[in-house]
Structure formats: C-alpha cells, structure tokens
Amino acid sequence: MPSLPQGTNTDLAGQAPFSPDMRNVFLEIEDKRLLPPPPLQKVPQTKRDMSKFCQYQKDHRQDTDDCRHLKIEIEKLIQRG
Numbered sequence: 001m002p003s004l005p006q007g008t009n010t011d012l013a014g015q016a017p018f019s020p021d022m023r024n025v026f027l028e029i030e031d032k033r034l035l036p037p038p039p040l041q042k043v044p045q046t047k048r049d050m051s052k053f054c055q056y057q058k059d060h061r062q063d064t065d066d067c068r069h070l071k072i073e074i075e076k077l078i079q080r081g
C-alpha cells in the first residue's frame with residue numbers, strides 16, 4: 001500500500017466550506033435587498049419550535065443559521081460575486 005504524505009489535505013481544497021455567520025450575512029444582504037422573497041410554506045403548528053426563529057422565512061421552524069433556503073440564496077449570491 002503506498003503511503004500518502006502527511007499533511008496534504010487535497011480533499012479539503014475542493015470543498016467550499018460555508019460557515020460564515022448566516023445571521024450577519026442575512027442582515028447584510030437583506031439590507032441591500034438582494035434576497036428574493038422566501039418560499040411560502042405552511043408549517044403545521046406541531047412542527048413549530050418556538051425556541052427557534054428563521055429571520056428569512058419569519059417562521060418558527062428553524063433558526064436563521066439552519067435555514068437551508070437562506071443558505072441556498074446566500075450561496076447563489078456568493079457565486080455571483
């Protein structure tokens with residue numbers, strides 16, 4: 001078995017690590033009106049978690065940091081530059 005040199009994380013280079021503070025990014029791009037309106041989704045009362053709040057969808061289902069819709073939109077904006 002060939003031995004790989006230690007410390008060369010070539011795998012990681014191909015990934016786009018995305019972990020900025022979603023909340024802050026959201027506030028910034030919302031201010032610039034760069035975000036499309038969030039998809040309207042009816043969330044059953046039982047699925048709501050009042051300890052969480054999504055600032056993008058304005059719903060109590062997940063935190064802003066966990067909102068995949070917001071994450072997708074932010075990633076689009078990043079790709080666009």
Ligand SMILES: [Zn+2]
Nearest residue numbers: 054056057067
């Ligand atoms: Zn959301």
